[in-house]
Amino acid sequence: MKKHNFSAGPCILPQEVMQKAAEAVVELDNSGLSLIEISHRSPAFIDIMERATSLALELLGLQDKGYKAMFLQGGASLQFIATAYNLLENKAGYCNTGTWSTKAIKEAKLLGDVVEVSSSKETNFNYIPKGYDIPKGLDYLHITTNNTIFGTQYKALPETDAVLVSDSSSDIFSRELDFSKFGILYAGAQKNMGPAGTTLVVVKEDVLGKVSHQIPSMLDYKIHADKESMFNTPPVFPVYTSMLNLEWLKNKGGVAAIEKENDAKAALMYGEIDRNPLFDGFAATEDRSTMNATFTLNTPELKDHFEAMAKEAGLNGINGHRSVGGYRASMYNALPIESVQVLVDVMKTLEQKA
Numbered sequence: 628m629k630k631h632n633f634s635a636g637p638c639i640l641p642q643e644v645m646q647k648a649a650e651a652v653v654e655l656d657n658s659g660l661s662l663i664e665i666s667h668r669s670p671a672f673i674d675i676m677e678r679a680t681s682l683a684l685e686l687l688g689l690q691d692k693g694y695k696a697m698f699l700q701g702g703a704s705l706q707f708i709a710t711a712y713n714l715l716e717n718k719a720g721y722c723n724t725g726t727w728s729t730k731a732i733k734e735a736k737l738l739g740d741v742v743e744v745s746s747s748k749e750t751n752f753n754y755i756p757k758g759y760d761i762p763k764g765l766d767y768l769h770i771t772t773n774n775t776i777f778g779t780q781y782k783a784l785p786e787t788d789a790v791l792v793s794d795s796s797s798d799i800f801s802r803e804l805d806f807s808k809f810g811i812l813y814a815g816a817q818k819n820m821g822p823a824g825t826t827l828v829v830v831k832e833d834v835l836g837k838v839s840h841q842i843p844s845m846l847d848y849k850i851h852a853d854k855e856s857m858f859n860t861p862p863v864f865p866v867y868t869s870m871l872n873l874e875w876l877k878n879k880g881g882v883a884a885i886e887k888e889n890d891a892k893a894a895l896m897y898g899e900i901d902r903n904p905l906f907d908g909f910a911a912t913e914d915r916s917t918m919n920a921t922f923t924l925n926t927p928e929l930k931d932h933f934e935a936m937a938k939e940a941g942l943n944g945i946n947g948h949r950s951v952g953g954y955r956a957s958m959y960n961a962l963p964i965e966s967v968q969v970l971v972d973v974m975k976t977l978e979q980k981a
């Protein structure tokens with residue numbers, strides 16, 4: 628039986644996407660060859676890369692706006708240092724909203740002057756800071772639009788005249804935002820786009836080329852952009868599968884349509900967390916993530932019982948990250964609302980039996 632997969636990443640993908648990806652591993656489009664044995668310079672793969680990058684821009688509403696989309700490697704974690712290499716000349720600002728922001732700050736500090744313009748560390752990152760001052764003259768301001776571990780999400784972007792950079796690994800393609808406000812947007816594939824192994828980097832081309840230091844080739848966005856993500860051998864399977872998933876999303880009606888579904892799932896989930904006296908939400912209500920709902924069970928005696936019931940109902944991946952504890956329901960694009968309903972029903976049954 629297929630499980631209800633709430634895993635935070637790698638995570639659920641549409642069943643039809645996994646089916647098509649599996650078929651392409653055996654044989655790509657009646658070519659007599661597998662996706663993973665053809666040259667990345669073959670017309671077939673060049674076409675796949677082209678479709679993947681143009682779909683990414685189209686779904687973000689960034690076509691013909693001076694942006695380039697690239698499928699790179701090294702995960703979001705490599706982009707922590709890559710963004711700094713490409714943009715940091717004098718001083719960069721970082722909003723510290725969780726584990727991933729903290730890691731991004733650590734990497735950028737290796738290269739230059741970094742100011743933490745805001746932080747919610749003192750309350751274990753349970754909210755998104757607002758109303759702080761952003762110093763003038765920053766090379767860029769870095770945010771994490773969705774904090775996968777703590778379950779918080781920016782609902783409004785900070786107002787800044789600096790280049791806005793975002794790690795959007797866990798909410799890319801999940802909701803509409805004015806993406807033209809970003810100079811660089813990056814996302815590891817395995818949260819909402821595809822299998823692990825590729826990272827989408829979307830760059831406004833005019834933000835590049837402004838630093839005086841040398842950039843190692845593999846970290847240089849200009850090189851990757853000029854080579855159409857083919858400076859070195861791209862991760863063909865994750866790129867292909869991401870392309871299938873972006874096609875799936877486009878056929879569903881794109882980001883606006885999936886946002887409605889994601890809002891409905893989040894409303895169902897948080898509705899139960901707030902209603903059920905046994906559970907408490909972790910994140911500040913106004914900053915709650917539509918992707919990752921974090922919550923705790925306030926009656927520790929029921930822990931084993933709840934977890935056994937969840938297992939019995941086929942729920943997978945609801946344990947919270949160790950830095951928050953409790954539970955985390957990740958509700959990425961491909962998770963059907965029926966799965967959320969199963970989790971909610973388990974929570975209700977637990978309350979009735981308690």
Ligand SMILES: *Cc1c(COP(=O)(O)O)cnc(C)c1O
Nearest residue numbers: 702703704727775794796797815
């Ligand atoms: C998972 C995650 C990362 C790390 O991604 P890798 O691809 O494993 O490097 C970074 N940022 C956010 C917001 C994440 O959710």
